[in-house]
Amino acid sequence: MLNPPPKFIVDLDKAALSETSRVVYEYWTLKRGNAPFPSTSALDPLEIPKQVLVNFTVIEVVDPGPRFLVRLTGSKIREAAGQDYTGQMVDQMPGAEEVVERFTWCVRHRKPYCARSRLSWSANDFRIYEALVLPFGGPDGRVSKLASVIDIIKATDSADHS
Numbered sequence: 001m002l003n004p005p006p007k008f009i010v011d012l013d014k015a016a017l018s019e020t021s022r023v024v025y026e027y028w029t030l031k032r033g034n035a036p037f038p039s040t041s042a043l044d045p046l047e048i049p050k051q052v053l054v055n056f057t058v059i060e061v062v063d064p065g066p067r068f069l070v071r072l073t074g075s076k077i078r079e080a081a082g083q084d085y086t087g088q089m090v091d092q093m094p095g096a097e098e099v100v101e102r103f104t105w106c107v108r109h110r111k112p113y114c115a116r117s118r119l120s121w122s123a124n125d126f127r128i129y130e131a132l133v134l135p136f137g138g139p140d141g142r143v144s145k146l147a148s149v150i151d152i153i154k155a156t157d158s159a160d161h162s
Contacts, residue, residue: 009114009162012132017114021132023052024149028112028134036110037135040145045072052149059090059146061107067091068146080129080152098132106133107143115154128153 014022027048031038048056058072068090078084085093091100102115112134130151135143 009116010111012112012114017132017144018130018151020052020055020151021114021130021149023049023138024056024134024147025112025132028147036141037112037137037143039137040136040138043136043145055149055151057148057150059103059148061144061146062089066107068100071145074150077150080150102131102133103146106135106146110135110137110141110143131145 009016012025013026017025021104028038029104031042043058045053045056045058054074054076056072056074057070057077060069060071061067062069070114073081073084073086090096090103093099098117102113106113114122114130114132116130118126130153131148133148135144136145136147137143
């Protein structure tokens, strides 16, 4: 059994994804063909539509650990977070423990997932986001990169964000 973390959707229903996530999921599915996931060389952010690229993040898997290094952060993600995490280790970001847990799950199980959660890794933690995370790897079957599309869904009603 895979035992995914809470607020975590493993059996993806394309129809339930946001439009932004759906576009990236279709790209990933096309690139992987019959393989469990596409090769890292298939990941080309220039092939992602510009309106989606602003929500796109590329994360490098750094062994041992694994640990996760942010390689590319779209402008809407930088805006939502209140800073640019490009070049930073995810485990060094405040409030990112749940994100690290989910990334680790993705690497170990070599499967994509979708999660909806509070933006805990940002000063804008009153916002809810959907994150679709997709593995990419090499011929050895190991996941070496994660592509993520993050779509800000809404602000929570219970937070004071004035």
